Structure formats: structure tokens, C-alpha cells
Amino acid sequence: MPTSLAARLQGHDMASAERPVSGPVAELGVRLRSRLPGDRRFGAPIQAWYPVVRASRSRGVSRVRLHDEWIDLPGAKGETPGLTNCGRWRLTERFGLVWACPAGSAAPPDLPSPPGAPLTLIAYSEAPARADYDQAVLGLLDPAHVPMIHDSWWWRSQARRTKTKAYTPSPFGFTAVAADAFASTPAYDLVSTDRKVTIEFRLPSIRLERVTARDFDLINLTTVTPLADGEVVLRNLILCSAGALRFAMPMLSALGRTFLRQDIAILERLEGRSPHLPLVFAGDPDRPSAFYFASKAALSKAQREDGDYRNPVAPEVLKWVT
Numbered sequence: 001m002p003t004s005l006a007a008r009l010q011g012h013d014m015a016s017a018e019r020p021v022s023g024p025v026a027e028l029g030v031r032l033r034s035r036l037p038g039d040r041r042f043g044a045p046i047q048a049w050y051p052v053v054r055a056s057r058s059r060g061v062s063r064v065r066l067h068d069e070w071i072d073l074p075g076a077k078g079e080t081p082g083l084t085n086c087g088r089w090r091l092t093e094r095f096g097l098v099w100a101c102p103a104g105s106a107a108p109p110d111l112p113s114p115p116g117a118p119l120t121l122i123a124y125s126e127a128p129a130r131a132d133y134d135q136a137v138l139g140l141l142d143p144a145h146v147p148m149i150h151d152s153w154w155w156r157s158q159a160r161r162t163k164t165k166a167y168t169p170s171p172f173g174f175t176a177v178a179a180d181a182f183a184s185t186p187a188y189d190l191v192s193t194d195r196k197v198t199i200e201f202r203l204p205s206i207r208l209e210r211v212t213a214r215d216f217d218l219i220n221l222t223t224v225t226p227l228a229d230g231e232v233v234l235r236n237l238i239l240c241s242a243g244a245l246r247f248a249m250p251m252l253s254a255l256g257r258t259f260l261r262q263d264i265a266i267l268e269r270l271e272g273r274s275p276h277l278p279l280v281f282a283g284d285p286d287r288p289s290a291f292y293f294a295s296k297a298a299l300s301k302a303q304r305e306d307g308d309y310r311n312p313v314a315p316e317v318l319k320w321v322t
């Protein structure tokens with residue numbers, strides 16, 4: 001199902017550098033492939049930190065929903081939100097968002113650290129969707145996602161090229177570093193052609209893209225929050241060291257909403273169909289999806305057994321043509 005499902009629904013095929021797959025992630029792929037369709041293959045969303053509301057808006061919001069439970073926000077009556085304890089839920093603030101985590105959760109992953117230097121918010125967008133949670137998370141990982149779903153000319157190169165990314169394990173997930181000039185969006189050429197782009201995925205559903213160039217830093221954060229079974233909220237925000245870009249926030253936020261609408265359009269086409277489609281992990285383009293399922297399984301096991309999280313991802317260089 002993962003990578004290439006979205007591509008197939010769009011009528012495309014994705015070329016990959018085929019090669020033998022081995023190791024624990026490959027074993028997971030074999031296990032998933034052997035399951036019968038129609039079951040709840042990947043389990044419920046993990047008990048962990050999820051963003052539930054934008055911090056600047058939290059005073060006007062009395063309650064939020066997570067895992068099909070309502071959380072009353074203590075700051076709703078004009079006081080400063082109590083970001084440490086809220087009944088059964090722990091709350092905290094990071095990247096300008098309020099995050100919630102069920103108080104009884106065992107060993108939830110740490111949230112990523114904010115940047116050392118203060119960055120300016122230049123875009124924010126959020127949108128609810130009727131979607132399978134894991135399918136929405138795969139949209140953060142799938143190499144086919146951007147060229148097939150976000151296909152605006154200014155965001156993706158129209159020419160098909162081999163892209164190479166080096167994946168390494170990172171806390172509660174994995175990080176990809178673009179290893180060639182074509183592996184990140186051409187829009188970043190506006191920043192610098194001499195840039196470093198890293199994309200960290202951290203459980204449960206945090207995609208953190210960092211762009212570093214001379215005198216320039218940018219963070220692009222995308223998350224999936226499970227409201228209830230079959231209901232999620234997608235969020236995206238961009239922070240940047242170029243403070244003047246805050247004046248472009250309305251335009252950049254509108255572009256972000258366009259992206260989320262594209263995500264939702266494909267997710268709603270998939271809703272209800274995912275459990276009935278065959279699971280196939282085929283070559284390099286599906287490795288990040290396999291990393292995700294292996295990572296989620298490892299964290300579920302650690303939480304169930306109250307043990308340490310053992311990262312199942314080993315360093316790999318992956319190539320694909322998009």
C-alpha cells in the first residue's frame with residue numbers, strides 16, 4: 001500500500017532502484033504483506049504528544065479533542081493556559097503549538113527541540129480530514145507524495161531525476177539528508193543553492209524539515225493529530241530567520257492551505273479503501289514507510305512492556321526517480 005498507492009491512484013508509476021531488502025524493517029514488510037486485508041493492520045495511534053491547538057488561539061478555545069476524548073483547556077476562561085496538567089492530560093507548548101499527551105502514557109517520545117535562535121512564524125495552516133490515521137502519516141514520509149500530490153510547478157521540478165537521500169536513525173524515528181541537488185524543492189533555490197536540507201520524522205507523527213544556509217534558517221513542521229477513529233487534523237507551520245517574511249504570512253499561509261487541501265483530497269479518496277488494498281513494500285521508495293511501521297511497532301512494544309524504545313532503523317542511502 002504505502003508509497004505507490006497514492007501514485008497508482010493518480011495513474012502514475014514510480015521508478016525505484018530495486019535491490020534486496022534485509023534487516024528488521026524488511027522482516028516487518030514480509031509480516032505486513034502476509035496479513036489478510038480488512039483487518040486494522042497498524043493499530044490505533046500511539047499515546048504520545050500531539051498538537052491540539054495553536055498557542056496564540058488557545059485562550060479562545062475551551063476544549064479540544066484527542067483519541068476521541070475531549071480535553072478542557074484550563075486557559076479557556078482568560079487565565080494563562082496551565083500547560084503542565086489538565087485533568088487526565090499533560091499539556092506543553094512547543095513551536096507555538098499546545099501539545100497534549102494522556103497522563104498515563106508510558107514513555108512518550110520527547111518532542112523535538114526548538115531552534116536555538118528565535119525564528120519568526122511566517123506561515124500557519126490547519127485542516128480537519130476524514131482519513132485513516134496511518135495513511136495520513138504516510139503522506140509525511142512517502143517520496144511519491146510531493147511529486148504526485150503537491151505538483152505545482154513552483155514546488156516540484158517537472159524533470160524526472162534520480163534523487164538520493166541518506167537516512168539515519170534519530171530519536172524516536174529517522175532523519176533524511178538530501179544527498180544531491182535535486183532532492184529538495186526548487187522553491188528553496190530562492191534561499192540559496194548552497195543549502196543543507198534535513199527532514200526528521202519523529203513518532204508519533206512529526207515531520208520536521210530544516211533548511212540551513214548562510215545566515216538563514218527555516219523550519220517547516222507538519223503534524224497529524226488523531227481526533228477520533230477516521231478523523232485527523234493536519235497542521236503545518238513555517239518558522240524562519242528572515243523576520244521580514246512575516247509580512248508574507250497571509251500569502252504563505254494560503255499556500256499552506258492549498259497544500260493541505262491537496263493532502264485531504266487524496267486522503268478522502270483513500271478513506272475506507274486502505275484496509276482492502278494489498279500491502280506491498282517495493283524497493284527504496286517504500287523504505288521510509290516501512291521505517292515508520294517498524295518504528296511504531298517498536299514504540300508500541302516499549303509502551304506495552306514498559307521498556308526502552310529500540311530504534312529499528314539502520315543507516316541507508318535510498319534512491320528513486322521522480
Ligand SMILES: [Fe+2]
Binds near residue numbers: 139145149150263
Ligand atoms: Fe502533503
